[in-house]
Amino acid sequence: MPSTAVRPYRVEIPQTALDELAARLDRTVWPAEQPGTTAAYGVESSRVRALAEHWRDTFDWRTLEARLNSYPQFVTEIDGEDIHFLHVRSARADATPLVLTHGWPGSILEYLDVIEPLTAPASPEDPAFHLVIPSLPGFGFSGPTRGTGWDRYRTAAAWVELMHRLGYQRYGALGNDAGSMISPEIGRLDPDSVVGVHVTQLFSFPSGDPAEFTDLSAADQAALGHLQWFSDTMMSFNLLHSQQPQTLAYALADSPVGLLGWLAQLFGESLDADFVVGNVAIHWLTGTAASAIRFYYEEAHSAATPPSGPTSTPTGLAMFAGDFQSIRRFAERDHANIVSWNSYDPGVPAGGPRDARGHYAAHEATDVLVGDVRRFFAALA
Numbered sequence: 001m002p003s004t005a006v007r008p009y010r011v012e013i014p015q016t017a018l019d020e021l022a023a024r025l026d027r028t029v030w031p032a033e034q035p036g037t038t039a040a041y042g043v044e045s046s047r048v049r050a051l052a053e054h055w056r057d058t059f060d061w062r063t064l065e066a067r068l069n070s071y072p073q074f075v076t077e078i079d080g081e082d083i084h085f086l087h088v089r090s091a092r093a094d095a096t097p098l099v100l101t102h103g104w105p106g107s108i109l110e111y112l113d114v115i116e117p118l119t120a121p122a123s124p125e126d127p128a129f130h131l132v133i134p135s136l137p138g139f140g141f142s143g144p145t146r147g148t149g150w151d152r153y154r155t156a157a158a159w160v161e162l163m164h165r166l167g168y169q170r171y172g173a174l175g176n177d178a179g180s181m182i183s184p185e186i187g188r189l190d191p192d193s194v195v196g197v198h199v200t201q202l203f204s205f206p207s208g209d210p211a212e213f214t215d216l217s218a219a220d221q222a223a224l225g226h227l228q229w230f231s232d233t234m235m236s237f238n239l240l241h242s243q244q245p246q247t248l249a250y251a252l253a254d255s256p257v258g259l260l261g262w263l264a265q266l267f268g269e270s271l272d273a274d275f276v277v278g279n280v281a282i283h284w285l286t287g288t289a290a291s292a293i294r295f296y297y298e299e300a301h302s303a304a305t306p307p308s309g310p311t312s313t314p315t316g317l318a319m320f321a322g323d324f325q326s327i328r329r330f331a332e333r334d335h336a337n338i339v340s341w342n343s344y345d346p347g348v349p350a351g352g353p354r355d356a357r358g359h360y361a362a363h364e365a366t367d368v369l370v371g372d373v374r375r376f377f378a379a380l381a
Contacts, residue, residue, distance in 0.1 A: 002077050004165060009073040009084060011065050011141065013285050018061060021256055021284065025056040028257045039354055040233070047269065048261045054273040055260065055281070064278050067112065075141075076165065078158045081150075084141035085134035087166065090119040092128035096195070096377055097168040099132045099159050099186070103177025104292055105263040106360065107140045107282045108133050109275070110176065113366045118373065127378050129172075134162060136178065138291030140282045145291045151298040152178070156185035160193075169193055172377055176200045176362065178295060184335065187313030196314040196380045198373055200361055201323065202338075204330035212329060223325035230324075234354065237265065241296030249290030256280075259289050268322075268359065269351025275363055309336075316340035316376035318369060320358025322350060340376045344368050 033045045071086045086108060089095070098118070102110045111133050118129045135142035137150040137158065159182070163171050172195050175183035180199035187194040205227075206212050216224070240248055252259045260280050267276045283289045315338045319326055325343075332338060346365040348357040361369045 002080070004076065006074050006076045006165065009075045009141070011068045011073070013061065013065060017285055022056060024256050025052060028052065028255075030257075039352065043261050043265045048257065048264060051260055051264060051273060051276060052257050055256070055277045059274060059277045059281070061281055061285070064109075064274075064281070068108075071112075071115065073141075076162065078161050078165075079154065080147055081137050081145055081158075082142065083134055083137065083158060083162060085132055085162065086115075087130075087132050088115050088119050089130045090128040092120075095119070095128040095130045097132065097163065097166075097171035098129040098377075099134070099163055099171060099173050099183075101134065101155075101159065101173070101175040101179030101182050102136065102139075103175075103179050104136075104139070104295060105266050105279060105283070106177060107279050108135050109278050109282060110360055111362050114362050114370055114373075117366070117370045121374070126374050127381070129377075130168075132163065132166065132168075134159065136292070136295065138294060139288055140286050140292075143286060143288035143291045145294070148294070149298055149303065150295065151302040151304060152181045152185055153302065153304040154298075156182050156189055159186050160190045163190075163193070170195060172196045172198065172380075174198045174373065177359070181299075184311045184313070184315065185307075187315070188307060188311050191313055194313050196316065196339075196377055197311070198316045198318070198340075198376050200318055200320065200359075200369070202315075202317050202326040202331040202335060203324070204326065204334045206330060207333070216327075216329070219325075220327045220329070223327055226325060234265070237262070238296055241293045242300035243297070245290070245293045245297045248293065252289035252293070253287070256284050259284055265354075266356075268355035268357055270349050270355050270357050271351075271360065271364065275360070311335045312337050314339045314380055316342075316372070318342050318344065318361070318372040318376075320348075320361050320365060320368075321345035322348070322355065322357030323359040323361075324356075340372075340379070342372055344372075 075082050075084050100111045138145040173183040173186040180201040183197045187197045263280050315335045346368045348364050350357050
């Protein structure tokens with residue numbers, strides 16, 4: 001019988017693994033690059049070389065490891081997989097439990113900056129939260145996965161089980177990227193317990209009905225234009241992950257710089273090198289570069305029956321300039337209870353034309369995101 005025990009966990013990467021990584025970085029074979037090659041061809045050599053140098057000479061894994069280990073971490077088996085999570089409880093008796101879900105190519109590292117302001121707000125007027133921050137199945141310390149089929153629906157069901165296993169009968173869900181797909185499904189699966197769902201994207205797209213485009217605002221037209229540009233120039237990762245993840249897996253599992261280059265295409269140039277390299281290092285040192293990208297395959301080949309109607313849990317959106325821009329007309333078709341819709345431009349500098357600034361808002365614009373989360377859940381109390 002599967003165990004439901006919740007076991008303490010510490011990140012302890014052997015020094016031999018770090019030494020082997022350094023040796024591999026030293027032995028990198030760099031591809032030839034023709035003069036005049038621009039970012040239109042893919043991530044530029046100058047950026048990958050700079051990040052690789054930072055990884056080899058400046059980045060300190062032990063510092064990141066100590067930061068992770070400063071928070072309570074646990075592992076528990078759910079649906080055949082060992083699920084790793086941070087569980088940071090607030091000292092406030094009125095705190096609301098909240099499960100935070102990251103995406104690819106991120107990790108739990110995405111949410112470290114929001115832990116203190118959400119669990120221990122400076123003002124007693126601000127709501128407080130007990131935080132549960134799981135590593136997605138197949139990502140980081142929750143992997144590699146032992147089985148297939150981990151799409152958004154199965155992950156949402158696992159998170160519902162996790163929250164109830166921790167004793168939480170009333171809680172909220174927060175997500176970014178893949179987490180913005182998973183979190184609404186948590187509310188759908190557990191409507192009597194989930195008080196609200198807060199996301200940074202609502203991935204609702206045109207259905208094909210021409211009437212949906214009637215009288216769209218200029219901002220919505222621009223959002224559609226940006227979506228088309230992203231689809232035309234930046235979606236190679238999605239296509240390959242969805243169709244042939246194992247073919248790519250051999251390269252990602254064998255070359256740290258290959259992994260760095262592949263993941264860097266989705267980490268904007270405006271992000272600090274420690275954040276980018278820290279996420280890449282988690283994928284590398286846990287051997288989960290291959291299992292993480294399978295999320296896209298599982299989504300594209302899901303055996304789950306898609307829900308027939310919109311979600312009904314109170315939903316809040318905080319979207320950021322430079323990131324995916326949700327269109328409310330489409331979103332309300334898929335989510336029937338949107339109670340908060342905010343768009344922010346916190347002044348995050350753009351690193352280049354392909355930089356989705358604000359996508360990692362929990363790290364890039366921590367105060368703005370925390371403020372929106374507080375206001376959303378306070379309004380639901």
